[in-house]
Amino acid sequence: MGVHPRAQDYPESFLPGVIPDESELTVGTKIEPGKRYGFFTDTTLCIGCKACEVACKEWNSLPADNMGLSGMSYDNTVKLSADTWRHVMFVEKVDGATGMQPFQSNWLMMSDVCKHCKNAPCLEACPTGALFRTEFDTVVVQQDICNGCGYCVPSCPFGVVELSMADGKAHKCTLCYDRLKGGLEPACAKSCPTDSILFGEVDDLVERAGKRVEELHERGVTDAYLYGAPNTPGATGGLEQLNAFFLLTDRPEVYNLPPAPTRPANRLAPGLLAGMAAMAGLTLAAAAIFSAPGEKRR
Amino acid sequence: MPTLRGVITVVQEGRFRLAYADGRSKLFVLSSSAPVEPQDLPLLQRAQARVSVRYEEAEDLLAAIAHDLRMEENEGKSR
Numbered sequence: 055m056g057v058h059p060r061a062q063d064y065p066e067s068f069l070p071g072v073i074p075d076e077s078e079l080t081v082g083t084k085i086e087p088g089k090r091y092g093f094f095t096d097t098t099l100c101i102g103c104k105a106c107e108v109a110c111k112e113w114n115s116l117p118a119d120n121m122g123l124s125g126m127s128y129d130n131t132v133k134l135s136a137d138t139w140r141h142v143m144f145v146e147k148v149d150g151a152t153g154m155q156p157f158q159s160n161w162l163m164m165s166d167v168c169k170h171c172k173n174a175p176c177l178e179a180c181p182t183g184a185l186f187r188t189e190f191d192t193v194v195v196q197q198d199i200c201n202g203c204g205y206c207v208p209s210c211p212f213g214v215v216e217l218s219m220a221d222g223k224a225h226k227c228t229l230c231y232d233r234l235k236g237g238l239e240p241a242c243a244k245s246c247p248t249d250s251i252l253f254g255e256v257d258d259l260v261e262r263a264g265k266r267v268e269e270l271h272e273r274g275v276t277d278a279y280l281y282g283a284p285n286t287p288g289a290t291g292g293l294e295q296l297n298a299f300f301l302l303t304d305r306p307e308v309y310n311l312p313p314a315p316t317r318p319a320n321r322l323a324p325g326l327l328a329g330m331a332a333m334a335g336l337t338l339a340a341a342a343i344f345s346a347p348g349e350k351r352r
Numbered sequence: 353m354p355t356l357r358g359v360i361t362v363v364q365e366g367r368f369r370l371a372y373a374d375g376r377s378k379l380f381v382l383s384s385s386a387p388v389e390p391q392d393l394p395l396l397q398r399a400q401a402r403v404s405v406r407y408e409e410a411e412d413l414l415a416a417i418a419h420d421l422r423m424e425e426n427e428g429k430s431r
Binding site: 114197221 | 363
């Protein structure tokens with residue numbers, strides 16, 4: 055990959071200030087309000103270095119949590135939480151079905167993150183408006199408005215949002231909202247040494263991801279597929295599209311992702327109708343009992 | 353509850369890093385019971401004001417929970 059022409063404007067190592075629109079140099083995307091930005095995470099490139107986890111914690115001043123060893127392979131972060139917005143998952147396949155030599159395991163690694171859904175259920179569930187959609191089409195919690203009701207927690211089909219026990223408020227990935235406003239790509243994507251995490255405009259990323267799948271199929275990795283791109287697994291149940299989508303090589307459940315996530319709002323009308331039907335039935339039954347002749351009631 | 357005095361150097365949402373006089377620093381999470389809100393923290397950080405923080409250590413977190421945060425009253429005299 056050649057050097058971006060703008061990079062030639064900055065030959066010195068020490069700069070007087072922040073480079074304007076730095077993301078144009080680091081990832082080839084100029085960040086502008088009104089456009090849709092997200093992540094494409096290619097799990098075939100992930101080496102499990104956890105640089106994204108560290109960069110996320112460092113930039114967002116998130117405290118280390120879950121101290122100690124989990125016993126889950128090299129995965130000691132365990133899950134996404136209020137204090138862990140990037141989680142590198144280690145899936146160790148030792149069943150011999152992978153074509154590896156005996157006593158050698160095949161690793162699947164994936165850096166999980168908030169999906170910033172196109173139809174975000176957490177945002178739909180928030181009664182205070184603390185969760186909002188930004189000018190970059192990402193979903194962010196405003197900490198000064200969040201009252202800690204926790205409705206967003208069960209509404210997320212991916213289990214991303216969590217209430218912090220320290221301050222009682224909901225926390226999740228902001229896709230580095232402050233960095234985007236400053237023209238910087240998110241910390242996790244910038245720190246990824248293998249470009250497993252790519253940041254950019256969602257439509258460009260989807261196109262790029264499609265080409266990557268085709269390339270992998272040609273190279274014999276026929277089980278590669280996209281999760282969360284339009285009309286793929288993960289973009290189901292009214293979610294339509296995940297702004298942070300993935301390239302996987304095994305079933306979604308293996309990566310602890312739901313095979314067919316849905317918006318809880320889809321179940322609102324059927325649930326309401328079922329409740330109303332039950333109430334109507336009970337009312338009719340009560341009316342039938344109390345309108346019966348007096349002799350029979352005795 | 354212990355108290356620390358220092359200057360807020362980094363703020364993210366309701367989290368902030370307090371640097372003490374000897375150069376060490378500590379990460380805090382602002383409790384919902386604190387008299388200040390997350391939106392007040394950037395102002396304190398920009399002002400580089402000396403503040404005192406009353407806190408307790410958080411369970412299973414490498415951070416402390418700040419229950420009280422006040423500007424030092426004798427800031428002008430100490431400088």
